[in-house]
Amino acid sequence: xxxxxxxxxxxxxxxxxxxxxxxxxxxxxxxxxxxxxxxxxxxxxxxxxxxxxxxxxxxxxxxxxxxxxxxxxxxxxxxxxxxxxxxxxxxxxxxxxxxxxxxxxxxxxxxxxxxxxxxxxxxxxxxxxxxxxxxxxxxxxxxxxxxxxxxxxxxxxxxxxxxxxxxxxxxxxxxxxxxxxxxxxxxxxxxxxxxxxxxxxxxxxxxxxxxxxxxxxxxxxxxxxxxxxxxxxxxxxxxxxxxxxxxxxxxxxxxxxxxxxxxxxxxxxxxxxxxxxxxxxxxxxxxxxxxxxxxxxxxxxxxxxxxxxxxxx
Numbered sequence: 027x028x029x030x031x032x033x034x035x036x037x038x039x040x041x042x043x044x045x046x047x048x049x050x051x052x053x054x055x056x057x058x059x060x061x062x063x064x065x066x067x068x069x070x071x072x073x074x075x076x077x078x079x080x081x082x083x084x085x086x087x088x089x090x091x092x093x094x095x096x097x098x099x100x101x102x103x104x105x106x107x108x109x110x111x112x113x114x115x116x117x118x119x120x121x122x123x124x125x126x127x128x129x130x131x132x133x134x135x136x137x138x139x140x141x142x143x144x145x146x147x148x149x150x151x152x153x154x155x156x157x158x159x160x161x162x163x164x165x166x167x168x169x170x171x172x173x174x175x176x177x178x179x180x181x182x183x184x185x186x187x188x189x190x191x192x193x194x195x196x197x198x199x200x201x202x203x204x205x206x207x208x209x210x211x212x213x214x215x216x217x218x219x220x221x222x223x224x225x226x227x228x229x230x231x232x233x234x235x236x237x238x239x240x241x242x243x244x245x246x247x248x249x250x251x252x253x254x255x256x257x258x259x260x261x262x263x264x265x266x267x268x269x270x271x272x273x274x275x276x277x278x279x280x281x282x283x284x285x286x287x288x289x290x291x292x293x294x295x296x297x298x299x300x301x302x303x304x305x306x307x308x309x310x311x312x313x314x315x316x317x318x319x320x321x322x323x324x325x326x327x328x329x330x331x332x333x334x335x336x337x338x339x
Contacts, residue, residue, distance in 0.1 A: 034058045038090075045084040046073070054090050061097065068250055069093050071327055073335055078327075087336040092316070099314040100252055103321070104245050106306045110289055111242050113298045115201055118220075118235060122208055123193040125219035136195055137187035141214035142207065153210040156203040157195070161187065164198045201242060205235045225295040230261035234288040241285050252320035253330075255280045260288035274308060275322050283322040 032040065034055040038048055048054050058066065071077040073088040130141035139154045161169055162182050172190035176183045187195070196204065209232035211217045221228035237260035244251065259280060262270075270277070270287040277283040290303035299306070311318035316334045319325070 037063050041090060044082055046088050046090055048090040057094055065248070066097065069097060069252070072253070072330055085335070089336065092336065095314060096252065096316050099310060099317045103251065103307065103310050103317070106310065107241060107245055109306065110293050110299050110302050111238060114238060114289065114292055115242070117296060117298065118208070119196045119204060121220045121223055122204060122216065123196040125216045126192045126211070129215040129219060133191050134188040136192050137184045137190070141216060142210040143213050153206055156206050157199045158187070160199050160203050161195060166198060168194055169198050201239045205239050208232055208235055224292065226292060227263055230263060233259070233261040234292065237285045237288060241282070251282050252317060253324045254282060255324050256282060256285060260285055262288060266291055274303060275318070277322040278324065281322050281324055
């Protein structure tokens with residue numbers, strides 16, 4: 027069927043026709059003028075009878091305002107995440123460049139793949155190729171200043187970066203590329219130097235950085251965190267996980283909250299934002315039990331307690 031464009035007031039009316047209680051229709055329409063109906067509808071399924079079967083009617087006592095408060099609390103959480111993710115990313119770039127220059131080589135070595143553990147499969151792309159592709163696409167003046175016009179086909183050759191210091195190159199790497207290089211630096215001393223300087227576990231740091239990239243990318247694309255099962259899960263030392271569960275709240279291994287615990291460890295150990303979890307995250311979660319449940323213990327449709335969904339917690 028062709029989809030018909032609905033005004034914001036018509037969108038509210040549609041929700042009411044499907045059984046959703048809306049106390050203030052004007053306020054709801056104004057909210058939908060700022061937050062796309064389709065984006066907001068991603069939260070609806072937990073309140074709907076059988077969305078997979080095409081039954082989009084809402085359960086009894088479902089409230090627009092409860093779902094709106096959930097969404098707005100999650101946006102506050104996203105902003106708090108960004109406060110700590112950005113300085114941690116900058117720190118990781120800084121420490122990687124410092125220890126790579128010290129342990130492997132300051133100029134041009136990264137482009138040759140020196141110091142990186144490569145896949146034994148000849149069909150696998152070399153680790154440094156991800157970073158080199160970032161440099162190839164870069165229009166930054168600081169990159170072109172050190173990049174020579176030596177090409178192999180349409181791409182720049184390895185020799186094009188022979189003059190580039192690692193502390194210059196690292197500023198053009200994507201966070202994902204940086205994560206790959208850190209993980210591949212276990213045998214060169216770079217990873218050990220970084221972890222020691224940050225007072226964190228070298229065996230856990232690579233997976234933690236991957237999880238930071240994962241969370242940063244979800245936030246950058248405005249993806250939902252609530253009830254999301256994490257794919258790139260961070261490693262935590264058992265005592266760190268136990269302490270977080272004791273001092274704050276229980277959490278599942280595939281929860282967003284587990285990434286928060288890893289972020290808190292790095293932010294606290296490096297002095298960037300000591301006790302970030304307790305001071306910045308927990309007050310938001312404490313103000314919205316529904317958000318807290320989906321962040322720490324992500325659930326499938328039909329698994330959340332009805333009292334949380336109806337705002338009667």
